[in-house]
Every structure is written in structure tokens, then in C-alpha cells.
Amino acid sequence: MFSMRKHIARLCVLVLGVTGAATSVAAHHSQSQFEPEKTVSIQGTFTRLSWRNPHTLFLLQGKLVDGADAEQEWTVEGPSPQQLTKVGWGATVSKVGDKVTFTGRPRRDGKPELLLLSVTLADGRVFNFSPD
Amino acid sequence: MRTPVLVAAILALLPSLTGAQTAVPPAFLGTWASLGLNPGPSPLGAPPTELPWAALDKAIGNWMLPWAIAKQQATEWNTDDTGQVCKPTGPFRQGHAGGGGFRFVDAGGGMLYQVGGSIEQRGVQRIRLSGQRPRTPRPTWNGESVASVEGTDTLIVDTYGYNDKSWLNSDRWPHTEELRVIERYRLYGGGAYMQLRVFIDDRHALKEPYTYTRYYRRVVEPTEGAENVCNQNPPEDDLWADRRNGLLDRFDARIAALVKKYENEPLPAGTDENAAAAAKWSTLAAPPADARLRALAGVYEPVRAASPALGGRKASGGPSEIAMVSSAAQTAKARDLAFDPAKHCMVVGPFRMMARDDARFELLPTAGRITMLFEITALGNKRELFLGRAEHGAKLAPSYQGDSIARWEGDTLVVDTVGFNDFTWLNDAGAPHTDALRLVERFTLLPGGQLLEYQITAEDPKALAKPHTYTRYFQRSTIALQEDFCESR
Numbered sequence: 001m002f003s004m005r006k007h008i009a010r011l012c013v014l015v016l017g018v019t020g021a022a023t024s025v026a027a028h029h030s031q032s033q034f035e036p037e038k039t040v041s042i043q044g045t046f047t048r049l050s051w052r053n054p055h056t057l058f059l060l061q062g063k064l065v066d067g068a069d070a071e072q073e074w075t076v077e078g079p080s081p082q083q084l085t086k087v088g089w090g091a092t093v094s095k096v097g098d099k100v101t102f103t104g105r106p107r108r109d110g111k112p113e114l115l116l117l118s119v120t121l122a123d124g125r126v127f128n129f130s131p132d
Numbered sequence: 133m134r135t136p137v138l139v140a141a142i143l144a145l146l147p148s149l150t151g152a153q154t155a156v157p158p159a160f161l162g163t164w165a166s167l168g169l170n171p172g173p174s175p176l177g178a179p180p181t182e183l184p185w186a187a188l189d190k191a192i193g194n195w196m197l198p199w200a201i202a203k204q205q206a207t208e209w210n211t212d213d214t215g216q217v218c219k220p221t222g223p224f225r226q227g228h229a230g231g232g233g234f235r236f237v238d239a240g241g242g243m244l245y246q247v248g249g250s251i252e253q254r255g256v257q258r259i260r261l262s263g264q265r266p267r268t269p270r271p272t273w274n275g276e277s278v279a280s281v282e283g284t285d286t287l288i289v290d291t292y293g294y295n296d297k298s299w300l301n302s303d304r305w306p307h308t309e310e311l312r313v314i315e316r317y318r319l320y321g322g323g324a325y326m327q328l329r330v331f332i333d334d335r336h337a338l339k340e341p342y343t344y345t346r347y348y349r350r351v352v353e354p355t356e357g358a359e360n361v362c363n364q365n366p367p368e369d370d371l372w373a374d375r376r377n378g379l380l381d382r383f384d385a386r387i388a389a390l391v392k393k394y395e396n397e398p399l400p401a402g403t404d405e406n407a408a409a410a411a412k413w414s415t416l417a418a419p420p421a422d423a424r425l426r427a428l429a430g431v432y433e434p435v436r437a438a439s440p441a442l443g444g445r446k447a448s449g450g451p452s453e454i455a456m457v458s459s460a461a462q463t464a465k466a467r468d469l470a471f472d473p474a475k476h477c478m479v480v481g482p483f484r485m486m487a488r489d490d491a492r493f494e495l496l497p498t499a500g501r502i503t504m505l506f507e508i509t510a511l512g513n514k515r516e517l518f519l520g521r522a523e524h525g526a527k528l529a530p531s532y533q534g535d536s537i538a539r540w541e542g543d544t545l546v547v548d549t550v551g552f553n554d555f556t557w558l559n560d561a562g563a564p565h566t567d568a569l570r571l572v573e574r575f576t577l578l579p580g581g582q583l584l585e586y587q588i589t590a591e592d593p594k595a596l597a598k599p600h601t602y603t604r605y606f607q608r609s610t611i612a613l614q615e616d617f618c619e620s621r
Contacts, residue, residue: 032189032303033209050371053218053362057371075375077210 034105034115041065042074042114043101051081051091058102058116065101076102078116079129089119089127098122156236156244156261157284159323163355164348165233167325174347175325183344188229189303192342200306200337207304211376214297215253218363220273222298226254228315228330228346229301244279250360259289268619269293271309285319300332308336324350416500424543425497425519427577431613432584432606433492441583442605449602451487451559460564460595467562474560477510477618479532481556482549483571483590485512486604493606494613502538502545510618517547524550530567532556545575558590566594582608 044062056078063071078084081091094100099122104114119127167175174180183191193201215221226232226249234248239258246257259277269276275294281287291313300307314331326348333341404410420426437447456464474480485491485506492507501519506512517538524535528551535551549571558565569592576585584606591599 032186048371050369052365052370052372055216057375059371 031105031115033107033109035108036105038106039103039117040106040114041101041103042076043099044071044074046094046096046098046100047073048096049091049094051084053082054080056081056084056116060100060102072112074102074112074114076104076114076116083129084127087127087129088125089121094121155281156238157281157287159284159319160236160244160287160317160326161238162353163233163235163351164326165351167347167349175349176321178320178325178327178347179345181345181347185230185301188301188344192300192303192305195338195340195342196305197337197339203306204304207306208379209304211372211379212304216372217370218252218365220255220297221253222273222294223254223257223275224298224300225302226250227257228328228344233348233351250362252362257289257291265290265292270619271295273298275311275313285323287317289315289317291315306337307334310334310336326350416498418499420497420499420519422540424540424545424577425502427581428495428502428545428575429497431492431494431609431611433609434489435583435605435607436489439605439607441607445585445605447602447604449600451484451563451600451602452561454558454563454590454600455597456563456595457597463564464562467557467564469560469562472560472562473556474511479513479556480511481532481552481558482515482534482573483558483565483569483588484556486573486586486588487602492609492613505613507613508616508618510616517545524548530554534569534571541574543576547571547573547575549573558595564595565590565592568592568594584608 041064042060042062043065044060046058047061048059050057058076058078060074060076061071062074063069084090101120102114102116103118103120104116107113117128117130121127167181193204196204210216213221215225224230227234232249234246237245237247239245242261244259244261246259248254255274257274257277259279261279261281263278265278266276269292271293272295275291277289277291279287279289292311294307294309294311294313296306296308296311298307299305300311311332311334313333316329316331318327318329319325320327328346328348329343330346331341331343332338435441435447474484480488488508488511490508491512493512494505496503496505499519502517504515504517506514513533515533515536517536519538521537522539524537528535530553531551532553532555534549536547536549538545538547540546550569552565552567552569554564554566554569556565557563569590572589572591574585574587577583578585586604586606587601588604589599589601590596
């Protein structure tokens with residue numbers, strides 16, 4: 001978990017640099033519904049994938065990694081399809097039924113939703129990105 | 133041309149007509165990149181950015197009235213967000229509240245355009261460089277902006293007339309149509325940098341106004357930003373729509389439960405002594421049996437005189453050529469045309485209304501009457517043309533639309549109207565009429581049912597030298613009347 005936090009800090013620096021571009025898109029929406037510091041990991045199976053602008057959205061039947069919670073439907077919001085494609089996780093890579101592990105920031109009110117920071121596929125590939 | 137369009141066109145022309153046009157200092161024009169979205173040093177040691185993005189998210193709550201805080205909390209951060217489906221998000225999240233750069237473009241005619249962000253979500257800020265801020269604008273995502281220039285380094289943009297759909301930042305903070313935003317742009321560092329100070333107020337949502345700053349760096353031209361198209365989404369598999377529908381379903385269930393609770397609400401059994409009268413009135417309210425009346429039902433719009441739809445027929449005459457008796461002519465001459473009821477969203481009366489280019493109306497025939505609705509409700513109001521009544525009431529209270537009785541002469545519906553008040557004018561030049569005004573109108577639906585021939589004759593021996601007649605044609609329209617209350621005029 002500690003290394004993930006360091007990773008996020010690095011991403012923030014990156015975001016700072018990018019905002020100088022004249023046409024940079026502003027942060028699309030607030031992340032204040034999510035825990036600002038805390039990250040959790042969930043693992044489960046894709047039940048639906050939506051590769052739409054401005055944000056991808058994934059439904060996952062799963063549970064917290066190493067958690068005692070029951071399996072339930074998690075809603076996970078990711079960056080734009082373009083950003084995900086850029087890091088190598090394009091729309092054709094995963095499909096419904098695939099196993100996956102997501103790491104991200106959970107909602108403060110405890111609803112099973114996650115703001116996605118990192119994906120680990122069943123074959124071990126890992127993709128990291130910043131939320132936008 | 134529809135009146136709102138005309139008014140907008142006149143407003144746009146005003147600066148050039150009055151010569152009051154202000155030139156934009158050229159140093160503002162061009163591309164500006166956002167700095168200071170996040171905390172950090174400001175260029176050339178300027179004061180640090182006040183309330184950068186994340187801090188603004190949190191701080192706005194300090195100024196919100198309790199209802200606005202409650203609304204923010206009742207807003208679903210994703211499913212209520214138009215931005216999640218690439219629809220407009222308003223100027224704040226794509227603009228200074230969120231960050232992002234923009235271009236200032238001199239659009240000519242005293243207009244400065246601010247173009248930036250995702251255009252399909254932000255649109256264009258069109259800034260008028262003269263005049264006063266509007267008091268009763270038609271609400272839009274970007275509002276109406278008026279700017280003033282101070283010296284060569286300060287531009288102040290004053291915006292009012294926002295709709296209430298946008299959020300003040302990305303954390304759902306609401307505002308109302310009373311939102312007012314003043315942006316002060318100041319150049320410094322020899323024109324290489326710009327400070328923006330934003331002032332925000334909303335008398336319905338905020339306890340007090342607040343302010344924050346942003347910094348911008350001039351980008352050396354020419355610049356080419358990457359294309360920024362949000363809606364690349366194929367319509368199938370719309371998970372966001374499903375989520376929103378799911379949210380609405382939950383609330384549908386909530387109100388359905390309340391409705392169900394009252395489904396067996398008791399009402400008294402038994403028969404009232406007015407039952408017979410009630411039955412008669414419901415008969416009159418039913419759709420008409422007469423096929424001629426049923427054929428009249430629908431929306432009509434004026435046909436321009438040169439339209440081929442007329443097939444050689446010609447609209448003729450109009451209210452402007454009225455011959456008045458001398459006392460009436462004097463009254464007209466003495467009138468101040470600035471107080472024309474038509475310019476103040478007041479009822480203009482049938483004689484004038486039916487000659488207007490924007491007189492779209494709808495006829496709703498029932499067995500007992502024809503209700504006539506006008507799209508421009510403020511000017512046309514509503515008329516009731518009563519069927520099956522041979523005489524006007526003996527004692528009529530004077531009214532704007534008078535007492536109308538309708539009868540058939542063959543396939544022509546003849547409407548006779550008396551009982552007018554004398555508040556309306558007969559034409560744009562202030563021609564008066566008295567309570568002796570009588571209107572006779574003839575509605576004839578021509579074969580094919582698409583074209584309505586309309587003739588109106590005004591008689592008023594106390595004001596008109598002789599009866600005055602004009603003719604118009606109306607085309608059946610498939611477009612429903614739109615709501616138009618004349619609010620923004």
C-alpha cells in the first residue's frame with residue numbers, strides 16, 4: 001500500500017506538469033466523494049465494461065482483497081478510454097467474465113464504488129494511471 | 133423572423149450603431165495557458181493562487197445557504213452529472229474553477245469570444261464590449277457577458293443570465309439563475325502573464341459573494357491544440373444511461389408508493405342535484421361531431437405573401453392602412469409609441485395579433501366552443517369562440533378579446549366579436565378603437581386541409597372612418613406550439 005501512495009504522489013506531479021498545456025481539459029469532476037488518501041484493492045469478475053467518454057466504467061462482482069466482506073457488485077470509474085489505451089489497457093484487452101484486481105480510492109460513504117488507480121489482469125499485467 | 137431572434141440581432145448591432153464600441157486591447161488576444169490550478173509558486177512572485185481547484189471544492193460550502201448544501205448532498209456525483217455523458221457542464225468546470233486554457237478572439241462588431249475547453253461541454257463565451265448587463269436575460273449555460281476595459285491591461289467581464297444547470301465547481305455545488313460572475317483579467321510581466329480574479333455571487337444560493345484567483349501564461353502563437361471531442365460514444369451499451377435510469381427507477385418507486393397509499397381514498401356515494409347540468413357540460417366539452425370542426429383542429433402558422441403555398445392567392449391589406457375619424461387620428465398622433473403594448477408583452481387584441489408574422493396559433497374545437505391558443509401567449513393570450521349561441525350577452529363586461537360567437541356559412545366559420553375594452557391598439561402606429569369595436573372574422577379551410585384562408589373586418593363608427601378588412605393565409609403546421617411567455621423581452 002505504501003508503494004501505491006508513492007506512485008500516486010508521482011502521478012500528481014505529472015498532472016501538475018500537464019495542466020500547462022493550452023488546451024488541457026480540466027479535471028472533469030470532483031473526487032471529493034472518495035477517500036483522499038486511502039486506497040483499497042478489490043478482486044472479482046467483470047460483469048460489464050463501458051469504454052465511453054469522458055470516463056470508463058466497470059461493473060465487477062467481487063470483494064475486498066483479504067477482506068471478510070461478502071461478494072457484491074462494485075462500480076469502478078476509470079479515466080478516459082484514450083488514457084487507458086495509451087497505457088496499454090485498450091477496450092479489446094478485457095471482457096465480461098475475466099478475473100481482475102482493481103486498486104483505487106473507495107467512496108467515503110462506504111458504497112461499493114472505486115475511483116480506479118491501478119488494474120492487475122489475471123495474466124499478471126499491471127496498468128497504472130491517474131484519475132481525471 | 134421570430135421576435136427573440138430579431139431582438140438578439142438588434143442587440144448585437146447596437147454597439148456599432150451607437151458607436152459606443154470598445155476595442156479589446158490587443159495584448160489580451162491569443163492563447164492563454166492555465167497555471168496555478170494546483171498550489172504552487174505564482175509567476176514572477178505574484179500573490180499565490182487563491183483557492184486552487186481542490187481547495188475551492190471544499191471552500192464553497194462555507195458560503196452556501198443551507199438549502200444549497202442540502203441540494204449538493206442530494207446530487208449524485210456521477211449519475212446527475214451531465215459531464216458524464218458528454219453534455220454541457222457549463223463554464224466553470226471547463227473554465228476557471230477547474231483550470232484549462234483558452235483563446236481570446238476578437239470576433240468583430242464589438243464582440244470578444246473566449247474559446248476553450250471542450251466546446252461541446254463549455255460552448256463559447258460571447259462577450260459584448262459595450263452596454264449594460266442585462267436585467268432579464270433568457271437563461272443559458274454561458275449567460276450574457278458584458279465587458280469593460282480599463283487602460284490597456286485590465287478587462288472586466290460581467291456575466292448574468294446563467295441557467296441553473298451547471299455546477300460552480302466539480303463537486304456538485306449548485307447555483308441559481310441569480311448567479312452573477314465578474315471576472316477581472318489583468319496583464320502583467322510585460323504581457324506574458326495574466327491574473328484572473330473571479331467574483332461570484334448568487335442572492336438565492338450564497339450567504340455572501342466569494343472570490344478566487346487563477347494565473348495564465350501567454351502561449352506563443354501559432355498554437356495548435358489537440359482536437360477535443362468528448363462524445364465518441366456509440367449509442368449501444370450505455371452504462372451511464374442505465375445507471376441514471378436505475379437511479380430514477382428508485383425514485384419512481386418512492387412516489388409510486390405514495391400514490392398507492394391514496395388509491396382507495398373514500399369519496400361520497402350518491403347523486404348531486406347538479407348531476408344533470410354536469411352531464412350537459414361534459415357533452416359540450418366532448419370532441420365535436422361536426423366534421424368541419426374536427427378538420428379545423430390543429431396548429432397554424434402565417435404564410436408569407438410570396439409563398440408558393442398560396443397558389444396565386446394573395447394576402448391583402450393590413451392594420452397599418454386604417455382610415456380613422458379625426459378624433460381617433462389625433463389620439464394616435466398623441467400616443468408615445470414607446471408604450472406600445474406589443475413592446476411590453478401585453479395583449480394586443482385579435483385585430484392586430486392575426487396580422488403578425490409570428491401569429492402561430494392552435495385551434496382546439498369541442499362541441500361547445502373553439503379554444504384558440506397563441507404561441508406568443510403574452511400578446512395573443514387565449515380566445516374562446518362559442519358555438520351554438522346566436523346572440524351576444526346583453527351586458528358584456530369589456531374585455532381584451534371580447535365576446536366571440538361562431539356560426540357556419542357553408543364551409544366558412546364566421547366569428548362575430550363585440551364587447552372589447554379600449555386598451556389595445558389597432559396597429560403599430562397607435563390607432564385607437566372604442567368599446568364599439570366589432571370584429572367579423574371568416575375562417576375557411578381550403579380543399580386539402582393544409583391552408584386556412586382568413587379574413588377580418590373591423591367596424592367601429594366612433595374611431596374608424598369606414599370598416600377595415602384584411603386577409604391572411606395560415607399554413608397547417610406539424611410543429612406544436614412552443615412555450616413562449618415573453619420573459620426575456
